[in-house]
Amino acid sequence: MARILIVEDSPTEQTAMQHLLSQHGHQIWVANDGHAALDMARQHKPDLIFMDVVMPGLNGYQATRELKKDASTADIPVVMITSKTQDSDKYWGMRQGAKAYICKPASEQEILDVVASLL
Secondary structure: OEEEEEEOOOOOHHHHHHHHHHHHOOEEEEEHHHHHHHHHHHHOOOOEEEOOOOOOOOOOHHHHHHHHHOOOOOOOOEEEEEOOOHHHHHHHHHHHOEEEEOOOOOHHHHHHHHHHHHO
């Protein structure tokens, strides 16, 4: 069982991912924006973070960059999961420190495969 933080501002996306991952035995926390994600990552030290990009306030790129700068969270793998599908978006996400980049809509198998590959 892994401890996973889902950072997503869409309640529908949050619920779907939370349901899928908890069905597979993972402990889940959910943050609605980048600022909450930073606080929760520092507090809970998850094994993996799924990070949306387009969010109010601190976006996913900015939040990932902050996580990677902080020694207490720098080693937590971040997976960008977003509707931003351009190659330049993926490139930028990986430059911020993401370990994987998934485009929405993501299949359940794609999400489970990236969890398995990073844990």
